[in-house]
Amino acid sequence: MKLTRKPLQVNSVIEKLWEYRQPGKTELVSIENTTGRFLGEAIIAKSDVPAFDKSPYDGFAIRAEDTIQASQEHSIEFEVIDQIGAGTITQKKVQQFQAIRIMTGTQIPFGCDAVIMIELVKEISRDGKSFIQLKRRMKTGENISFQGEDIKAETLLVKKGTKMNPGIQSLLATFGYHQVAVMQKPKIGVLATGDELLDVNEPLAPGRIRDSNSYMVMEQIKRSGAEAIYYGRIADSFAATYAAINKAISEVDMLITIGGVSVGDFDYMPEVYEALGAEILCNKMAMRPGSVTTIANYAGKLLYGLSGNPSACYVGFELYTRPMIRHLLGSDKPFAKKVKAILDTDFPKVNPFTRFVRSKLYAHETKIYVSPIGMDKSNIIYSLAFANSLLILPGGTRGYTKGMEVEVLLLEDQEGSEAY
Numbered sequence: 001m002k003l004t005r006k007p008l009q010v011n012s013v014i015e016k017l018w019e020y021r022q023p024g025k026t027e028l029v030s031i032e033n034t035t036g037r038f039l040g041e042a043i044i045a046k047s048d049v050p051a052f053d054k055s056p057y058d059g060f061a062i063r064a065e066d067t068i069q070a071s072q073e074h075s076i077e078f079e080v081i082d083q084i085g086a087g088t089i090t091q092k093k094v095q096q097f098q099a100i101r102i103m104t105g106t107q108i109p110f111g112c113d114a115v116i117m118i119e120l121v122k123e124i125s126r127d128g129k130s131f132i133q134l135k136r137r138m139k140t141g142e143n144i145s146f147q148g149e150d151i152k153a154e155t156l157l158v159k160k161g162t163k164m165n166p167g168i169q170s171l172l173a174t175f176g177y178h179q180v181a182v183m184q185k186p187k188i189g190v191l192a193t194g195d196e197l198l199d200v201n202e203p204l205a206p207g208r209i210r211d212s213n214s215y216m217v218m219e220q221i222k223r224s225g226a227e228a229i230y231y232g233r234i235a236d237s238f239a240a241t242y243a244a245i246n247k248a249i250s251e252v253d254m255l256i257t258i259g260g261v262s263v264g265d266f267d268y269m270p271e272v273y274e275a276l277g278a279e280i281l282c283n284k285m286a287m288r289p290g291s292v293t294t295i296a297n298y299a300g301k302l303l304y305g306l307s308g309n310p311s312a313c314y315v316g317f318e319l320y321t322r323p324m325i326r327h328l329l330g331s332d333k334p335f336a337k338k339v340k341a342i343l344d345t346d347f348p349k350v351n352p353f354t355r356f357v358r359s360k361l362y363a364h365e366t367k368i369y370v371s372p373i374g375m376d377k378s379n380i381i382y383s384l385a386f387a388n389s390l391l392i393l394p395g396g397t398r399g400y401t402k403g404m405e406v407e408v409l410l411l412e413d414q415e416g417s418e419a420y
Contacts, residue, residue, distance in 0.1 A: 005284035007291070010319060010354060013282050014420050017320060020281075020297050024328040025184045031172055034164045038225055038329040040181035043158040048148035049174060053108040056145050060099040060121060060132055061112035067138040075122075080130040084109070099132055108144055115143035161330030163225065163414055183329045185227040188321075189252035190217055191244055193260040193269070194308060195236045212381060213258045213313050217306070220317050221256075224325040236260075241268045242275055249276075249301060253328070256321065259308030261294045269294060269305045278303060286353045286395065290316040310381045315356045315390065318411065319420075326416060333416030336390075336409040341370040343391075343406050348399040349376065355395070358387035361408055370408050388412055 008016075026040030055061065062078055070076040078099040082090045086105035093111045094100060100109045108115070121132040151157070157171055161183070172180055197211040198204070211233060218228035229252060234244045241260065249255050260269040261283070273280055278298035283305075285291050289312035294305035304321050306313045318336060326334035341361060349355070357372045358380075370391050374383035390409040393400055400406065 005292075007284045007286040007353070008282050009286050011420060013285060013295070013320065014323070016281050017295065017302070017324065020300070020302060021324060021327050022300065024186070024330050026181045027184050028179045029182055031169060031178055031180055034169060034172070034180050034182060036225070037164050037182040037185075038331070039158060039160055039162050039164065039168075040183045040330060042156055042160050043168070043171060043175075043177070045151045045153050045155040045157055046175045047153050049151040050145050050147055050149070052147050054145050055102050055104060055106050055108060055115045055143065057115060057117045057143055058103050059101075059115045059117045059143065061094070061102050061109050061115055062099045062138065063094060063096070063112060064114040064138045064140045064142065066097050067114075067134065067136070070135055070137050072135050075133040075135045077131050077133050080132060082109075101130075113140045113144070114138040117143065159332070161326075161332060183225075185225065186253040186325055186328045187229055187251070188221045188226045188325065189229045189231055189248045189255040190214055190221070191231045191248060191255065191257045192233045193236065193241060193257060194233070197233050199233075213306075213308065213310055216310065216314060216384070217256060217258060217317055220314070220322070221325070224322045225329045226325045236268070238268045238271055238275075242272045245272055245303070246276065249298060249303065252301075254302050254304065254321070254324065256304045256306060256317070258306050258313055261292050261305035261307060273298075273303065273305075285316075287315075287319075288351055288353045288355045290319075290356075291353060293320065295320060310384060311358060314358075314384055318390065318409070319356070323420070331416055333418050335417045335420045336411065337413045337415055337417045338392075338420075339368065339408055339410060340405055341368045341408045343400055343402055343404045344369045344371045346400070346402050347372065347393060350397070350399055351393075351395050353395045355391075355393040356409070357391040357393060358383040359389045359391040359408065360386065361389040361410070370406060 067076055078097050080101055081098050082092045083101040084090045084106055085103045089107050090100055090109050116134055116138060121134045124131050158168055192211050192214045196208050198208050200210055218230060221228040231248045234241050273296045276298055278296040280296045283294040285293050290307050292307055293316040296303040306316045323334040357376055360371050360373055362369055372391060373387050374380055388411055392407045
């Protein structure tokens with residue numbers, strides 16, 4: 001098959017891909033099973049928080065007006081007429097110079113409008129009764145957590161598509177969400193191609209390498225929030241490749257193949273796409289690494305043909321697969337967050353295509369810097385282990401110099417961005 005390859009800019013590829021996006025689906029799970037999941041609905045406050053005026057301290061509920069004459073030189077005495085703990089209330093109403101002992105979280109008794117902390121009073125007993133003496137004036141509302149001061153009923157708390165964390169789980173429990181709508185995890189299939197590949201537990205042999213890309217891509221899938229399904233390695237033959245892909249695509253939401261997308265004698269992926277009747281959306285990217293990344297649409301499902309070179313494979317996933325996964329998970333910011341940083345070294349390499357360089361982003365004093373990691377070659381593995389960002393160097397320049405401001409894509413960020 002004669003293969004025509006016309007380089008497309010990254011923006012153009014993403015725009016084309018976005019035409020094939022599908023809405024994600026939701027499912028109900030119990031609150032204890034929401035760890036790491038993405039919300040399938042907006043979370044709305046069902047009531048005020050606090051639900052009533054309450055005390056933030058152990059102390060005594062009183063009327064502030066009764067303390068007007070209190071000072072370090074003149075103490076005021078209150079009779080303690082009741083004692084209540086959190087979760088209980090009193091039927092008594094305080095009168096002038098009366099107090100009710102309360103604990104942290106206790107509802108403020110009717111008629112009281114201030115709380116004096118227990119360590120600021122002197123407690124005494126007299127004639128079988130309890131009294132407190134205080135030497136400070138209190139203001140109305142002092143030491144009271146008022147109803148709704150934290151959250152008002154009907155407030156939007158968390159947007160759909162937000163990744164769960166312990167704080168969000170606490171909110172869900174606060175408002176009685178024992179069953180939670182979360183986005184279904186997209187099922188992403190992974191197939192590796194190449195007769196040279198060995199499993200991780202196999203000894204090395206001449207001309208053979210261990211299949212590291214599959215493990216890398218499956219972790220990228222999981223980091224994105226989806227479910228990774230490994231279909232193993234495919235022999236370098238058209239029949240084996242076709243059969244494996246034809247089976248896998250019916251069982252997943254997207255399929256990633258690794259290797260076989262270049263123009264070598266054993267790169268069968270383009271022929272397989274044609275035999276399947278898949279629509280090839282792009283097969284040449286104006287980028288390094290990963291220029292041979294190929295993406296096709298088959299029956300509404302995207303097929304990602306990623307490069308067999310580790311760095312090219314990694315970058316191709318982050319740019320094109322991850323955003324689609326995050327869209328299926330309900331995110332309105334599915335793209336990696338982009339920030340500006342100062343290049344901390346010269347990068348003289350000239351390239352007509354945009355480069356995505358594995359890098360380390362770090363802060364020094366009040367500025368953010370970015371430093372390339374290791375060698376800038378698509379077959380390099382080491383740099384991937386320590387990169388927290390991808391340095392973006394647009395093509396068509398004579399290189400870049402230390403001190404220039406550049407754009408950087410964050411790899412570990414969960415906030416995301418609305419656009420590439």
